[in-house]
Amino acid sequence: MCGIIGIVTGKSVAAGLISSLKLLEYRGYDSAGIATLQNGNIWRERAAGKLENLEQKIKEVGVVDGGIGIGHTRWATHGAPTEVNAHPHIVDNVVLVHNGIIENYQELREELLASNAKIMSDTDTEIIGHLISRQLKINDDIEIAIKTVVAKLRGAFALAIMIKGQEDLLIGARQGCPLAVGIGDVEGHYIGSDALALSPFSRQIIYLEEGDLVFASTNSYKIFDKSHNEVTRQVNHIEVQNAAMDKGNHKHFMAKEFFEQPDVINHTLAHYIDLESNKITIDAKLDITKFDRIIIVSCGTAYYAAMVGKYWLENSTNMAVEVDVASEFRYRNPPLNDKCLFIVVSQSGETADSLAALRLAKQKGCTTAAVVNVATSTMAREADIILPTFAGTEICVASTKGFICQISVLATLSIGLGLQTGQLNQDDAIKMTQELAQLPRLINQCFEVESDVIELANDIAKVEHVLFLGRHTSYPIAMEGALKLKEITYIHAEGYAAGELKHGPIALIDEKMPLIIIAPDNAVYEKTRSNIEEIAARGGDITVFTSESRAKEIQKLGLKAIALPDCSEFVSAFVYTIPVQLLAYHTAVHMGTDVDQPRNLAKSVTVE
Ligand code: G6P
Secondary structure, eight states: OOEEEEEEOSSOOHHHHHHHHHHHGGGOOSEEEEEEEETTEEEEEEEESSHHHHHHHHHHHOOOOOSEEEEEEEOOSSSOSSTTTOSOEEETTEEEEEEEEETTHHHHHHHHHHTTOOOOSSOHHHHHHHHHHHHHHHOOOHHHHHHHHHHHOOEEEEEEEEETTOTTOEEEEEEBSOOEEEEOSSSOEEEESSHHHHTTTOSEEEEOOTTOEEEEOSSOEEEEOTTSOEEOOOOEEOOOOGGGGOOTTOSSHHHHHHHTHHHHHHHHHHHHEETTTTEEOOOTTOOGGGOSEEEEEEOHHHHHHHHHHHHHHHHHHOSEEEEEEHHHHTTSOOOOOTTEEEEEEESSSOOHHHHHHHHHHHHTTOEEEEEESOTTSHHHHHSSEEEEOOOOOOOSSSOSHHHHHHHHHHHHHHHHHHHHHTSSOHHHHHHHHHHHHTHHHHHHHHGGGHHHHHHHHHHHTTOSEEEEEESTTHHHHHHHHHHHHHHHHOOEEEEEEGGGGGGTGGGGOSTTOEEEEEEOSSTTHHHHHHHHHHHHHTTOEEEEEEEHHHHHHHHHTTOEEEEEOOOOTTTHHHHHHHHHHHHHHHHHHHHTOOSSSOTTOOSSOOOO
């Protein structure tokens, strides 16, 4: 949710700002901008839309480079995605970029308007610039001005700030949104939203803590904590792979990431399971006998992963498993105590609502675990237990390999915890781990349905609404299929529990309503088949994703069926994820939408 970068090296910074913004574009692409300071002047260029628009503009007008600069890629919160609202904002001598939301912005804005401030944009960011500028007029001590203004701001934010005439001073502030400081491999200091943004320049990274301020120059930096005491923060050595930024032979990152799934499942499983001995290793702190409840909280795609996990964990532990979306969980005053095992699931490890839910659970005494892909993220640092996924960097906003790795971890966890409770015996566990071990091969086989799915996608591209249905773990997969389709094609889609259809949504069915039904050959197959017949009787346009062995039977009913490899009930959630991802991808390709950067979305949502 907005990416920020700041560089102070005393040498040309503009090219570095742009290369870092390229790495940050996954956080938002409504507008982009950079600014530098040189010889007592400020130079700034901004453009609405993607970073390429800014690059084009800079090519036309030229750069005024400097030894210090800041840059921003925006996901709009306050104010439309126009150039006027694009960052950096300049107010008198203050130049700043911002990620997050200032909640008391209206009240601060009114105060400023009452004292005749000239406010040019609709952003909350500009308000911060005015407050700093006003404070500097009262007292020109920059540190005091920043500390005073930050103390007035409510909400979640990360800031990078420069002051005209101060060409060796880069300021950063973190409160609720991630911000890291990089110590240059060669020279200088850097401030960025994440380690990826700093990766072209720095392997030595400091993750600022809540309330921290940093004042950096080319040769030094100092950090103050929320009580304004100077503090030393740990320097981490980080290796970030830039290879992830390359699409390889694929047209889109989504396709590249999609086809990486057999590999990343393998990497993730290998962390938890010794496939020779079928032994599962889980963190010693995960002693299920200490808990009487498991709560899993997450957002978006990760929420559907959590729902899949609920089916597995309840079955293998016989323990109550609650699943909730983080934005609801955090405000519904849930009863929590030290008997709860709280699990947050997040690709980025930074999603604001999920992070807040994790903190709430910690504060109420739960043992907390984070199923997280970014090992350096805030959630990974704050949870008691890290359950890493090994998806590698995921660039496409719509998650594919991130999701499959999340369910890989939840699957291994359900075996490990099931053994601890005695609900599973060794034989059950061996059978399940062996089924998981087959996944890379099975997923590769699933790719063979691509041409059938392309045919279906060409039809789906012409419709306005789609219903996805499934039972058991295919129900969250149906919802994930609908989300994926909505995200990248803008076609309205909903995922329903197949058995719930008759309680309302069946009214939608006519010959124009396409239905995608996920029906693996499992214990609820017959039930789903009854639902299929109910829909067929009402003329719905049905396509069934089912097993090879059942596909013929569906076709005999005169319905379309796409056959997936036969698999066990346990691993069917993995297998049936593939066709729904493929369907969304090929529909988007057919429609010509922006697959990797769909409108209005961002990969990492650090505002609530
Ligand atoms: C955003 C992304 C989704 C993602 C969700 C949760 O909304 O667009 O694709 O599933 O955030 O992200 P997380 O990083 O917590 O898994």
